Amino acid sequence: MTKHALSKSTFIRGQQCQKSLYLHYKRPFLRDKLSAEQLAKFRRGTDVGVLARDLFPGGQDMSPKSPSQYQKKREETAAALSDPDINILYEAVFQYDDVLIMLDVLVRDGQYWKAFEVKSSRSISxxxxxxxxxxxxxxxGCGVQLSDFSLIYIDENYVLNDTLNLEDLFIQQSVLNEVMAxxxxxxxxxxxxxxxxxxxxSPDINIGIHCQYPYPCDFIGHCWKNVPAKGVLSLKTFNKTMLFDLYHNGTTEISQFPDKLALTSSQKSELEAFRNSTLTFNGTSLKTFFQKTPTSKKYHSLKLIVQQPAVPVIKGSRPYEMLPVAVSVLSHDSNESETIxxxxxxxxxxxFLDFVSGLNKKTELLITDDVNILLQCIEGVVFYTKEDLSSELQNLHNKLVGVRQIIEECEVFHPDFSDGWSLADVATVLGGKKQLLKxxxxxxxxxxxxxxxxxxxxLFQRIVQYAKAIDLSFHYFQETAKNE
Ligand code: SF4
Structure with a gap:
């Protein structure tokens, strides 16, 4: 039996970029390390796939334990398909046209079979x-007659009751017509x-938008090694296609950026930040921003650590609900911190709600990295605990400031703000010292x-470091506003 040339993941990789496919097979040592976010996403996908098997209990698991078992499992799948006593298969292995795939669930349907593939997301892409x-x-291609092909994904409106109801958690949607087409x-x-x-x-393929979409490629370290760190491709407020056109025509450094282009005020401001390696402000002035913010020296900086499980774990909660895991609060006044x-x-x-209420009573101003995360988390917890916090929430809203919101509303640019914004980058620039935030x-x-x-x-100390970075960033902006 011949070994396969492609798998589902490598086929999808090739759809994004044929060079990525080539490097994956021929130069795997050039690959970047998986980021923590990507690892977590990968694990989430696997866990949800295994959970969804319970929608079709009693199946035979064909999962190969290692790549060396692929061909053996392929033979076992073929044998299982012709065994009338087997009606459900998990991870059935097929190979055709040199492509090997595994299917999450295959269910007998008379003389046909129904195929199901599970996704941990809330929609179909x-x-x-x-x-x-x-x-x-x-x-x-393997000669198996399919009466249907469905994708199974998560219903974001599902609410966990006493027990997990998989029929309600998952949505099954036939995509037979689309896949046949x-x-x-x-x-x-x-x-x-x-x-x-x-x-x-390797195929002669230039870097481009496809390096990030639909997924960040794991050969960026290799293909982008000659891209200037703070060059034209780092600009955030410009059309990406236009930037890649400039880049491929030789305009790689900011100093080469053409003067003749008509620019928006945001683009001018960002270019100035890059050209002079400095902070620039373009939106609401810091002065105006801080005029709307209660002035107080009695403020607290808060870092909230949340998790967003795809499958709800707390009664009353929904899929991907933000759940508070830990919080650190730092008093600007006393420099004392508390982590819970x-x-x-x-x-x-x-x-968590008691903690927020207590903090709300004692602080005059509450600074966090991203206001939306804190508010979403509070709203989520209010939803599943059924506690009434609405009036207090309103009150808290009035004294809440996010570093991210300052950056966005005042359109703060700096060449070291990777992806436009990250607390570690912001605090590093504003504090002049490298911030290592886990x-x-x-x-x-x-x-x-x-x-x-x-x-x-x-670990608590690491969260306190976040709170300190928030405090530092806010303090910098507050002082700068006074001098505007
Ligand atoms: S970094 Fe870009 S060009 Fe290089 S392999 Fe990946 S997608 Fe292709």
């Missing part, structure tokens, strides 16, 4: 349909991908799993 179209093409296109694309893999050197860990249950939610995803995982008091204390 064009990439998911293409994914399904490839699976449909391969399964049909793509049959010839899939055949053509497989052919193109196989041709790429026959090349003796919340249980991931109803009592944890109630404790990524939120890792903190959540560690906080939920750590039992040792000493290690937990070390």
């Amino acid at each position: 064009a990439t998911y349909i293409k994914d399904a179209a490839l699976q449909f093409y391969v399964i049909r 793509q049959k010839e296109e899939i055949r053509h694309q497989i052919h193109l991908s196989k041709e790429s893999l026959q090349l003796t050197k 860990l919340f249980r991931q249950d109803l009592s944890g939610g109630v404790k 990524e939120n995803v890792f903190l959540v995982k560690d906080l939920l799993e750590e039992n040792e008091t000493e290690k937990l204390e070390q």
Whole structure:
């Protein structure tokens, strides 16, 4: 039995960029490390897929334990399909046209089969349909008659009751017509991908918008190694296609940026920030922003760590609800800090609301990194605890300021603000000292799993570092506003 040339993930990789496909197979050592966000997303996808199997209980699991088992499992799948006693298969393995795929769930439907692929998201995207179209093409190519092909994804309006009801949590949507319509296109694309893999050197493909969409490519470190760090491609307020055109025509550095282009005031401001390696402001002036903000030295800086489980874990909550995991509050006045860990249950939610209420009473101004995260989290917790906080929430709203909101409303630019905004970058620029803030995803995982008091204390200190970075950033903007 011949080994496959492509899998579902490598086919999708090739759809984004044939060079990425080539490098994946021929130069895997050039790949970037997976980011914490991507790792978390990957794990989430796997967990939800396994959970959805319970919609079709009693199936036979064909999952290969390692790539060396692919061909064996493919043979076992073929045997299982002709066994009348087997009606449901998980991770059935198929190979056709040199493409190997695994399908989440296959259910016997008389003399036909129904195919189901599970997604951990709340909606269906064009990439998911293409994914399904490839699976449909391969399964049909193996001679298996499919009466339907459905995607299973999460209903964002589902509310967890006493027990998890999978029938209500998941939405099943047939995409049979869409995947059938793509049959010839899939055949053509497989052919193109196989041709790429026959090349003796990587395809000559320039960097472009496709490096980030639909997914951030993991060969950026390799392909972008000669891209200037603070060059034209780092600009955020310009049309990306226009920037890549400039770049490929030799305008790579900011100093080369053409003067003749008609620019918006935001673009002028961003260019000035890059040209002079300085902070610039374009939107609401800091003075005006701070005139709307209660002036007080008695303010607190707050860093909230949240998790957003795809499958709700607390009674009354919904999928992807923001759940408070821990919070650190730093008093600007006394420089004292407090960190609290919340249980991931109803009592944890109630404790969080009590904490917010208490803080609201004692502080005159509350600064956080992103107001929307705090408010969304409060609203989510109010929803599942059914506590009444609406009037207090209104009151809290009036004394809440977000560093992110200052950056956005006052259109603050700096060449070191990667992706336009991140607290670590902002605090590093404003404080003049590198801020090493641990990524939120890792903190959540560690906080939920750590039992040792000493290690937990070390994690708490990391959250306090966030609160300090918020305090530093706010203080900088407040002082700058006074001098405007
Ligand atoms: S970084 Fe861009 S050009 Fe390079 S392989 Fe990835 S998508 Fe293709």
